[in-house]
Amino acid sequence: MNVREKAQIMTAPEIERTLVRLAHEIVERNNGTKNLAxxxxxxxxxxxxERLARSIREFEKVQVPVGYLDINLYRDDLxxxxxxxxxxxxxxxxxxNDTNVVLxxxxxxxxxxxxxxxxxxxxxGRPRSIQLCALIDRGHRELPIQANYVGKYVQTxxxxxxxxxxxxxxxxxxxxxxxxxx
Amino acid sequence: MPLRMKDLLGIxxxxxDQIQLILETAESFREISTRPIKKVPTLRGKTxxxxxxxASTRTRTSFEIAAKRLxxxxxxxxxxxxxxxxxxxxxxxxxNLEAMAPDVIVIRxxxxxxxxxxxxxxxxxxxxxxxxxxxxxxxALLDAFTILEHKKKLRGLRVAIIGDIAHSRVxxxxxxxxxxxxxxxxxxxxxxxxxxxxxxxxxxxxxASMSPSEGRACGSLRVTHEMDEALQGADVVMxxxxxxxxxxxxxxxxxxxxxxxxxxxxRRLKGAKPDAIIMHxxxxxxxxxxxxxxADGPYSVILDQVTSGVAVRMAILFLLAGTKESEFEQxx
Numbered sequence: 001m002n003v004r005e006k007a008q009i010m011t012a013p014e015i016e017r018t019l020v021r022l023a024h025e026i027v028e029r030n031n032g033t034k035n036l037a038x039x040x041x042x043x044x045x046x047x048x049x050e051r052l053a054r055s056i057r058e059f060e061k062v063q064v065p066v067g068y069l070d071i072n073l074y075r076d077d078l079x080x081x082x083x084x085x086x087x088x089x090x091x092x093x094x095x096x097n098d099t100n101v102v103l104x105x106x107x108x109x110x111x112x113x114x115x116x117x118x119x120x121x122x123x124x125g126r127p128r129s130i131q132l133c134a135l136i137d138r139g140h141r142e143l144p145i146q147a148n149y150v151g152k153y154v155q156t157x158x159x160x161x162x163x164x165x166x167x168x169x170x171x172x173x174x175x176x177x178x179x180x181x182x
Numbered sequence: 183m184p185l186r187m188k189d190l191l192g193i194x195x196x197x198x199d200q201i202q203l204i205l206e207t208a209e210s211f212r213e214i215s216t217r218p219i220k221k222v223p224t225l226r227g228k229t230x231x232x233x234x235x236x237a238s239t240r241t242r243t244s245f246e247i248a249a250k251r252l253x254x255x256x257x258x259x260x261x262x263x264x265x266x267x268x269x270x271x272x273x274x275x276x277x278n279l280e281a282m283a284p285d286v287i288v289i290r291x292x293x294x295x296x297x298x299x300x301x302x303x304x305x306x307x308x309x310x311x312x313x314x315x316x317x318x319x320x321x322a323l324l325d326a327f328t329i330l331e332h333k334k335k336l337r338g339l340r341v342a343i344i345g346d347i348a349h350s351r352v353x354x355x356x357x358x359x360x361x362x363x364x365x366x367x368x369x370x371x372x373x374x375x376x377x378x379x380x381x382x383x384x385x386x387x388x389x390a391s392m393s394p395s396e397g398r399a400c401g402s403l404r405v406t407h408e409m410d411e412a413l414q415g416a417d418v419v420m421x422x423x424x425x426x427x428x429x430x431x432x433x434x435x436x437x438x439x440x441x442x443x444x445x446x447x448x449r450r451l452k453g454a455k456p457d458a459i460i461m462h463x464x465x466x467x468x469x470x471x472x473x474x475x476x477a478d479g480p481y482s483v484i485l486d487q488v489t490s491g492v493a494v495r496m497a498i499l500f501l502l503a504g505t506k507e508s509e510f511e512q513x514x
Binding site for chain 1 (some may be wrong): 212217218501504
């Protein structure tokens with residue numbers, strides 16, 4: 001598939017400022033960091049969760065637990081996707097019971113990833129609440145799912161793709177709007 | 183990245199990439215068996231039939247648990263309770279099972295090539311769980327997985343496989359797998375149970391069928407009848423079961439004599455590296471091929487192999503049954 005870059009939506013400093021704001025919103029809404037846990041959805045939710053935790057540590061002086069979730073085993077389209085996803089490990093090394101879990105992902109789109117992530121989480125325990133934080137919300141939901149914390153809303157068409165680039169994975173940092181071209 | 187095959191029939195035909203994909207996927211599945219709820223919904227609605235014409239505890243249970251932890255439905259068939267007793271042929275049994283639309287059939291049979299025959303007539307994925315003295319691919323994969331867990335690599339490792347090599351599908355599958363992964367394998371057994379030209383039957387590296395990178399990765403295979411020579415400097419000691427029922431066929435004079443020359447005792451083991459791990463595909467004959475002191479000792483990973491088996495078989499079931507079906511149809 002060929003893609004054409006249409007616009008840069010966020011620069012590295014903008015991503016950083018947005019993450020700091022999201023970190024504050026998460027702590028504010030949960031009245032502090034007690035029982036708070038961040039869980040990043042692989043792959044790009046993982047570095048985002050780590051950065052949010054680092055940010056919270058800077059202003060609250062508390063290390064909130066961070067976990068990583070691979071949702072591929074819970075996908076509803078495994079029997080229809082053409083290329084089989086590579087399964088990575090899930091690492092949640094703390095009990096989830098009675099925690100307020102914030103799921104972290106880079107882009108919120110159809111909502112199916114979040115549905116899978118919630119099913120996966122519930123196999124690990126019974127959190128008091130599950131909240132959702134996305135760096136970009138691009139609309140086009142196919143399930144009744146809404147994020148609690150959004151970095152930026154972006155109007156998109158179905159033909160467009162949001163590419164979040166993070167230094168840990170892509171060796172660069174920005175958010176791009178690209179378009180599929182035939 | 184898909185496995186790009188319908189069936190898992192043997193190690194001989196697998197590429198290095200396919201082997202690595204199975205081992206990496208198994209690594210991710212390992213954690214599922216440590217959860218409080220040991221189940222994921224991945225293969226919901228898929229049916230796995232375990233068709234075992236030979237006795238098995240570990241392999242059959244392991245496949246059944248692997249299927250269930252992926253939410254597939256597992257059905258077990260053993261010949262003593264099936265129409266095989268009434269004289270139904272393998273072909274007819276397979277066609278009848280096929281009519282009930284299973285997604286995977288796991289088969290163990292005393293005849294080499296039985297799974298391959300099934301694969302030709304069935305649209306379900308066939309997994310070879312041991313065919314005669316030919317191959318036992320999932321055992322070799324879980325052995326490699328266990329070695330990697332303890333030694334972190336296979337390249338350059340010295341692996342001694344000792345026992346009844348001639349009749350062992352585990353030995354053959356392991357020679358292929360360890361060889362492809364770059365290990366230095368030595369097989370060892372009495373001359374009656376290890377033909378001198380054994381290495382020629384394995385044909386470890388066939389440059390024609392391998393890419394240049396795979397050719398470079400290839401390890402070596404050596405044959406010896408001296409156990410101390412095989413153990414010398416070994417990182418991994420893999421003991422094979424002596425099939426006691428073969429004693430009548432006079433492959434060796436007595437069990438006592440066998441143990442003296444080819445049994446693994448603590449004293450014998452001193453020739454291997456101090457941190458060598460001890461493996462055995464099970465079931466073990468204590469005091470025949472391995473001393474209890476060694477089998478239960480600190481370097482024994484025999485039970486780790488059983489644990490690994492579930493993760494490896496989950497990976498195989500997922501990679502075979504978790505893909506889009508039309509992909510198979512194009513290839514078959």
